[in-house]
Amino acid sequence: EKDGYASFMLKEIAEQPKAVADTLLGRIDGSGSLTLDEVRIPANVLREVDKVVIVACGTAFHAGLIAKYAIEHWTRIPCEVELASEFRYRDPILDQQTLVVAISQSGETMDTLMALRHAREQGAKVLAICNTNGSTIPRESDAVLYTHAGPEVAVASTKAFLTQLVACYLVALYLGQVRGTKWADEIRAVVRDLSSVSGAVDRVLRTMEPVRELARSLAAEDTVLFLGRHVGYPVALEGALKLKELAYMHAEGFAAGELKHGPIALIEDDLPVVVVVPSPRGRSVLHDKIVSNIQEIRARGARTIVIAEEGDETVVPYADHLIRIPATPTLLQPLVATVPLQVFACELATARGNEVDQPRNLAKSVTVE
């Protein structure tokens, strides 16, 4: 039941701190090591893996795009991410040393299932990241890491996405741990940071009133653009997808570095553009680049909606609207940066009179190709 919330979507957004904590539960021991006993692929097989291929659809695909940054950074194993619907039809190169990760909330998405069947036929090992116990995708995989989001009823994926991210980070860190990388210290630090992420998500949720207000004020717009860099780029894609499916608006996500290669021509007076700003600590080059992107679009009339870390003052002069998120290590930032975009889409859709739990033309589980 909705527990007093106006929609399942709102309820599921609110459940995210718990979903994140539950997905970590029992998987990190006191010394900060990962114990993923469910991943029954032997350590020696994981040590031989020379390529990771992630297959998924929609929101789960966006989780995969973020996972690529973490996997390649922490393990130095090349990682490809592909839409499951494209994967099988292009004769992908796979062998026994390929680890295929299939991400699916429902565990029943036909495109993802077909992709994993194809991968196993080629001899690849398949690890499923799934939210539904005993569903088809985990049953047909070599191993499964369950996300513990609990049942997701609203068609638009929210809490499942955050837990998919957590599971992806766990897989990346686990691969690093099993293979022993030079990032061991960083891995220990990230494991600690992951443990505090649930609290950070909770803090974001407590500050969403201005985001709701902003969303309502944009109900009559036709288009909203989303920009990000690095892991902020898939977050931008996810923000745009949520707005399309719920508010039925034209929404697009771009890599901010691509602006000058075309999309900047779309910028006109008052066009709302959401920009996801990476932490100014850590990789500061990224941060500086995106600040100049914000300046560029603002100079061309865009109405800038800036999502930036608490304490980041450099963005203040260029933000028409500023949404603050807690400081988080760069690779983990999507866990907090996505939340305002979910709230934004949900509120905007409601303001337009749309039914958020059951958007038109969509089904929760897509069991046809």
Ligand code: F6R
């Ligand atoms: C978007 C959404 C869809 C699903 C996609 C994959 O909010 O819910 O894009 O993410 O259909 O579904 P699963 O994860 O069940 O394979």
